[in-house]
Amino acid sequence: MPRFLDTWTGEFVWKNDPAKVRYAILSHTWRDDGGEQTYADVLKIQADIQPCSTTSESPFTHPAMTVAEDHSKPSAFFDHPQLSEKIVMACKIAREAGFKLIWIDTCCIDKSSSAELAEAINSMYSWYGLSDMCYAFLADVPDGENPTRRYSAFRGSRWHKRGWTLQELIASERVTFLTKTWSFLGTKRSLATLLEQITRIEFDILIGRAPVDSVSVAQRMAWAAMRETTRIEDRAYSLLGIFGVHMAPIYGEGENAFLRLQEEILRTVPDQTVFIWDQYYEFSPGLLATSPSFFKYAGDICVMSPTEFASRLRIGIEDVPPLHAIVTPQGVRIKLLCLDLHRIPDIAEYIPQMRIKPCDKCGPRPHAHLLALLQCQYIYDGPILALPLCHPPPGLGKGLHIGIGAACAHSCFFFEFNRRVYLSDKTLRRLLKHCSLSLFDLSILHHRPRSSPSRSTMTMGVANYGSNLYTWLMQDGPIFEFDTDSVQELATQGFHLSPLSCTKPSGEAALSFTLSSCSLRSPLTANLPCQKILVDISLACLEQDDKHAVRVEFSAAHFTIGPLQASHDSGTPPGSEIDAAGFRCNTPLSVILDTPSGTDLGRYTSTYKFDHIRHYTVSHAEFAVYTGPPEQDKAKTVRIRWLKVSLQHRKEDHTPRLYIAVELSGVHAHAKPCVRSEEQQGLSSANTINSVEDDTSEDLHASVSTGYVEPEDLFVPLVRQPTVQALSRHSSPA
Numbered sequence: 001m002p003r004f005l006d007t008w009t010g011e012f013v014w015k016n017d018p019a020k021v022r023y024a025i026l027s028h029t030w031r032d033d034g035g036e037q038t039y040a041d042v043l044k045i046q047a048d049i050q051p052c053s054t055t056s057e058s059p060f061t062h063p064a065m066t067v068a069e070d071h072s073k074p075s076a077f078f079d080h081p082q083l084s085e086k087i088v089m090a091c092k093i094a095r096e097a098g099f100k101l102i103w104i105d106t107c108c109i110d111k112s113s114s115a116e117l118a119e120a121i122n123s124m125y126s127w128y129g130l131s132d133m134c135y136a137f138l139a140d141v142p143d144g145e146n147p148t149r150r151y152s153a154f155r156g157s158r159w160h161k162r163g164w165t166l167q168e169l170i171a172s173e174r175v176t177f178l179t180k181t182w183s184f185l186g187t188k189r190s191l192a193t194l195l196e197q198i199t200r201i202e203f204d205i206l207i208g209r210a211p212v213d214s215v216s217v218a219q220r221m222a223w224a225a226m227r228e229t230t231r232i233e234d235r236a237y238s239l240l241g242i243f244g245v246h247m248a249p250i251y252g253e254g255e256n257a258f259l260r261l262q263e264e265i266l267r268t269v270p271d272q273t274v275f276i277w278d279q280y281y282e283f284s285p286g287l288l289a290t291s292p293s294f295f296k297y298a299g300d301i302c303v304m305s306p307t308e309f310a311s312r313l314r315i316g317i318e319d320v321p322p323l324h325a326i327v328t329p330q331g332v333r334i335k336l337l338c339l340d341l342h343r344i345p346d347i348a349e350y351i352p353q354m355r356i357k358p359c360d361k362c363g364p365r366p367h368a369h370l371l372a373l374l375q376c377q378y379i380y381d382g383p384i385l386a387l388p389l390c391h392p393p394p395g396l397g398k399g400l401h402i403g404i405g406a407a408c409a410h411s412c413f414f415f416e417f418n419r420r421v422y423l424s425d426k427t428l429r430r431l432l433k434h435c436s437l438s439l440f441d442l443s444i445l446h447h448r449p450r451s452s453p454s455r456s457t458m459t460m461g462v463a464n465y466g467s468n469l470y471t472w473l474m475q476d477g478p479i480f481e482f483d484t485d486s487v488q489e490l491a492t493q494g495f496h497l498s499p500l501s502c503t504k505p506s507g508e509a510a511l512s513f514t515l516s517s518c519s520l521r522s523p524l525t526a527n528l529p530c531q532k533i534l535v536d537i538s539l540a541c542l543e544q545d546d547k548h549a550v551r552v553e554f555s556a557a558h559f560t561i562g563p564l565q566a567s568h569d570s571g572t573p574p575g576s577e578i579d580a581a582g583f584r585c586n587t588p589l590s591v592i593l594d595t596p597s598g599t600d601l602g603r604y605t606s607t608y609k610f611d612h613i614r615h616y617t618v619s620h621a622e623f624a625v626y627t628g629p630p631e632q633d634k635a636k637t638v639r640i641r642w643l644k645v646s647l648q649h650r651k652e653d654h655t656p657r658l659y660i661a662v663e664l665s666g667v668h669a670h671a672k673p674c675v676r677s678e679e680q681q682g683l684s685s686a687n688t689i690n691s692v693e694d695d696t697s698e699d700l701h702a703s704v705s706t707g708y709v710e711p712e713d714l715f716v717p718l719v720r721q722p723t724v725q726a727l728s729r730h731s732s733p734a
Helices: 039-049 085-096 114-130 164-171 192-199 217-224 256-268 306-313 425-431 469-474 484-492 562-566 678-694 721-730
Strands: 003-006 012-014 024-027 101-103 133-137 175-178 184-187 301-303 325-328 331-340 370-378 384-390 421-423 438-444 479-482 501-503 508-516 531-544 547-561 583-585 603-608 617-626 637-648 657-664 668-671
Touching: 024 085, 024 114, 024 164, 085 101, 085 133, 114 164, 133 164, 164 192, 217 301, 256 325, 306 370, 306 425, 370 421, 370 438, 384 438, 421 425, 469 531, 469 547, 479 484, 479 508, 484 657, 508 657, 531 637, 547 617, 547 637
Parallel strands: 024 101, 024 133, 133 175, 479 657
Antiparallel strands: 003 012, 003 101, 175 184, 301 370, 325 331, 331 370, 331 438, 370 384, 384 421, 501 508, 508 531, 531 547, 547 583, 547 603, 617 637, 637 657, 637 668
């Protein structure tokens, strides 16, 4: 039930059914400073015009504001000096065109009411579609220019780059474009060819000859890939009408809004192209994207009908799985036809995309285990799209990961960004000579594992600060210094930072410093043993496939003062050493990170493909520092501190300077990790595999959640053997 503005009286008017009302609607871009007049602002102006109105009267139906029935003259409301020019001119244009009512989003929605705002967001697409005329005001397009000119202001208008104007362009049947002086520029129909070039929206959809759902989900996402909104959540909310879904807006949820949008699409739209997107700014092995920007190059992905899909694979249509997916806490549950890549020798010979270069330190790396075929293709009659699936590394989310190669201990997988594979008919025939298609019930990672919100999180569209870390290291090297806030905070905790030792050979940098609690005692450390923590940070430039990268490595060692070990009856514990200063060296510090650090527990290595620093924190590592006395060694808990070391760059600082921030938590009791023997681990993995193989229910998952197992045991076909044989017979090459 929208609220309209009367173009003659300036009153607000409620209408229960907009389909029965003749009205105009305004499409525009909000000012950068947000200085648009809201519903509350217009109410104040209405009150100024009619000071005699009482509080019991509705502000939408003031009798004193009503003019003559013939509307020979607009109300004095439009002459008020505080009323914005945009509202005045929009009402004037609509009034002169014969419209008594107009809807303007800035003042016709009471945004202080969450219920009204939610209704408007979910209904806006239909409101624009039911309007008799949509006036698109382009505040940055001058009069008298040719919009078809190559570098015209119309082509570069901000209106084409905003998120909300996409649905306003598509939903409205009639759109009139107005220049910055509110002069006529053209209509959607007359400029349809030009609009298709600018927005990539098909001509037939623009002129109303084809419905919006005639194109795939990926193609519709591509329309919004380069558009921006003030609030990150609006990138998702502005697409609700385009996909015909509804959901409650929750401002503050961030990128989770786009994840919820894709979940709603999975429930209502039978289209697997939503899984076809690319990653360019961050590694994400999940099935769902976190931003429309990842669909930038998905504009040519089309849906295949079950009949066409069966014909291309030479199987019966009854063997085509349904286009149905269920979102569960374990991932996205979906049935797909798959190829077991372990049965295909040298997969890179058939699919060059699957070629993975070995790691310099780890050697050969495992490739994807399965190739899951989707019912979509690249352009019409083009290659079929497939997703490579890998078993997830421990601790990196639930469900199978998407990617051509599994992660190694030295983060080399950051160079492998391919998450989709193109299969031509010829390639398919060659692959089917080695193995047949099988139907799997898969559980695939929902999205990339979430990390706690921080200023180090990279977001789409972040401006480049002009800081080239690779260039800094190849030249004289950046300037390193301690963060002053860290020094002051550590001093209050009784810890002191030694002077920073730094060597900077060409293309590298090696840093080391000591964090000590002996030289500066405080009430927080009075009852704790003296400690010394040695921290080393190394940076090195890399070149791989003509791409620049920087490897950052953190390592730390923990020492405690000599008297601490004296309380041991047996003397120095095995594996410990006493240095010249009387410190006892404990075991290397454990690294707690989202990315596995390999077998070296005291070291964390990360590789950055992008040589430009795009966020506040360049890299960081977190260590667990043991502080408990020896007599607690056999207890079920240990007392530890969390040490976080990070390299930071100030976005306002354009000099080659990096800051080292050191943060230390208070002492906290933690449960000791339970370490199982190799025999116990092997027994657990074997039992897990046997339990999966012996299960004959139809709810089998195609992944094993505990332990590393052989590739052939990772995936269990859902279909019983007779059906698999039938697929093999149908899919044999001609």
